[in-house]
Amino acid sequence: MTVKGEGLAKARTRKTSTRRNTASSKKKSTRRRRSSRKGLPQWLRFLVLGLALVAFGGGFVAASYVVRLDRVVVAKFAGKPFRVPSRVFSAPTIVYPGLDQQLVDLRGTLERLGYRESSDTKNLAPGRFVWSSGRVRVHLRAFEHPTRREPARDVVFRLRGNIIEEIREFPGGREVGAVQIEPEQIGAYYGPNREQRDLVTLDDVPDHLIDAILAVEDQRFQSHPGIDMRRIGGAMLANLRAGRVAQGGSTLTQQLVKNFFLTPERTMKRKVQEAVMALLVEVRYDKAAILTAYLNEIYFGQRGSTAIHGVGEATRLYFGKKPRELQVEESALLAAIIQSPNGLSPHRGSERALKRRNLVLELMHEQGRIDAATLERGRAIGLQLASVSPDPGDARYFLDLLRRQLAEGYDSEVLTTEGLRIYSTLDRRLQRIAANALRGGIEHLEKRYPKLKRDDPTKAVQGCLVAMRPQTGELLALVGGRSYGVSQFDRCTQARRPTGSVFKPFVYIAALEQVRGRPAITLADFLDDSPLEISTSQGAWRPENYDHKFNGRVHVREAIERSLNVATARLANDIGIARVADVARRLGIQGKLPLVPSLSLGTADVPPIEIARAYATIASGGVRPETQTIEDLVDASGQTLERRRLHFERVLDPGTAFLATSLLQGVVDRGTAKGVRATGLKGPIAAKTGTTDSERDLWFVGFTPELVAVVWIGFDEPESVGVPSSVGALPIWRKFIKEATGGRIRGAFMRPKDVESVEIEPATGARALPGCPTHRPEYFLTGTAPEQTCPDRTERRRRNREDTERGFMKWLRRNF
């Protein structure tokens, strides 16, 4: 018989004998039951039965309770255990030779990104920089960008004054054309709990971080089943001795359960619940899953109103780096502050944090997790923290705009839980300059005109500033009000206000544009600024100038430079208001434009952002850009969900755009915007002031070849500001542009080939020939320059032509 056959036979024998045994035991137990029924009193029998029922019921309730808790545990772990807010980043900073380092705020950018200044030039770790006279060495960190991964680079910037003369790699000295510094986080979209976290896996964290946490929080984590009886016993003893709760006995699993599922109350019921759930979690999930969840969930304190959770975010907050880059002593500090994140925060009191960090290092050594040398080295290092970026309040209007735009494609739940990464177009430096310029400008205005001051901040003078790159439509800065805390209403994108004279350029563009081969006017023409009456369905409309005077015959340039209402209204009336509205729409105004004569003077309500886009179209030579706020949008796994493409469309011929730009340059050089030059700002600037009736809205729109900015000032509930735009809005624009460009405006406005410069006589607008007493250059679309000349040769030329024709006829008669 084989081994297998032998086994089967034995099993059969066992089965037969079991059957026999069962029969005899049944008989015995029936006898026993009969005898016991006789022996036990009835009350006792009921008591036993009752107890059995209670035990059964209790067991049932307990089992249901456990099942219910189990369901809660499974639901949490199986679903999305963490709410990860979506983060918004600024555009990356690009640094290159020849750049003024102040124009990119190099030091500030590095510090806000958590780079730490170091004096150790030998081993400069990623995320550190050495700033010395004439030389800045930065070990740039690697960063993941949706389009590609930028590797870590150790580079040296050689400075002459503030100018970066050259950039070289270190070591090796290879010259580098340009380097990119990672984008700055400018905000995040939080859920109701305002939890900020950056998810990590076990592979993302160094072993010494896990060792540090286990050493101080749960040294038997690998072996206990969720609760650690030895630790509980030890804690009880310590607490009894101390006469208060001096030590906790919770394991990591219990802490996780407490954070995940329970309230922080200290009751027996909650403790039991915590223990049961910890056991369930340990039964259901392996240690690696529990540890990963813990590393992402654990609370690390507050940053303003935001709760920092998980080691990923904590590492970024405290050290400005990724967990993988942590040093042993840094890991020990993180582990140290878990016990009391706000009380032990190294930002609040470094001594307590340092003491506890050293305790963690000692525990690690005691438990054999680090050697003595590492302990000593770690203990010798003081706390080295990254500077914490301030709450990016300045960008909150921009973040709101982005959120409104994203809401069209993404549910709010997705934005607040799925950890999307939104790479925006915002220029962090320009944003800060814009916010300061607007706030400072309005405060200055209130100081100068105290009657503008209001006790109730919600009724104070407001303003907005929006800046855009004209060629691409990238929104670079957006400040929707003087204080986001007081009012979240964004006056740049949500307010619609009468535009006043900033609308006038659209009239001139409509008149300068060639229709059927001829423009309605050229820059050499004159306009009529005498009293005007236009009949409308609401009665006669009689426009007036700002100073209530009429100027008679005025040059086109003078009309716009002095922002003359009557001349402009007459011009618009002559060419047709529909043509003006058509130009405004083509340039980018999307709102309603009532076809009434007063449209030409800016009576239509338009948000500042649309005015910015329309002027951007003029600045970029008639190419209308799409307003861009997002470059890339990627999900938590790095998958690109949206990729920005530059999108622009030609809506105006380049020649007309150039003529309009030239007119607006005149406004700055000689007209209502000449205050722009008051502080010595040089270079190509075109701009237009706008002040509506009773000075209720003050506008200033201006552009350089690379930047367009709009400033609006006024009360939310329209009332007179009492000053013109050149006093209220212009200084804010000037301050912004001056700081943004460093006072050096580069580039030139594009003069296309179909625009010619012709000398004209200013008094008559005639083409100036040699001998004309006064002349100046003027721009014309080719073939539209005046025929009349100075001195007047038209008559002589006509006579010559007639003589030639007569001669030719004579010659024909003579010869043929």
Place this chain on the structure above:
Amino acid sequence: MAAPKLLNEIRKRGPSFAFLALMAGFAVACATGGASRPSQEVRPLRISEVAGEGDPTRRASTRLVINGLKSSPPEQGLFDYERAIQIDATNPYAYLALAAYEIQWGDLEQGVQSLEQSELLLESEGLKSPRVEPHLIGLRGRAMLRSYDDVERSVGESWLDEARRMAPEVWGDGWLGVAELR
């Protein structure tokens, strides 16, 4: 007739002779059908040749364009062209590279817009040399060749032929490779 002789004749016979001479010239031009001058063969521009031109911002921007043209795969280059525009939005070479990329990848409408932007910037900065013409003409032709309209396609073909004539070594195959623009 040689020019001085003609001038003497005009002086002798008066303005009517000049008028007649002009009429004759016009008639000759009409008779020859206003035939276009055969396009001159040029060495087409490579962006690396202008890397050192302009102010530091322009130079850095152009260097980024060149980096983009070196990228592999070429779609990685887009990132560099956009960054080049970010630091110098008036760099015509950045728009030229962008146009080449967009037309290559079938974004024709946008490609033509980028090309126009590049051309306008080249013109306004006085950089529109004959050496850049083959690229402007060829890329426009390339874009039109992809049109659904027969007339546009045939116009595109003639543009492309013109580019081939002007720069046979680059446009001979009807395409502008990134290395050829670099």
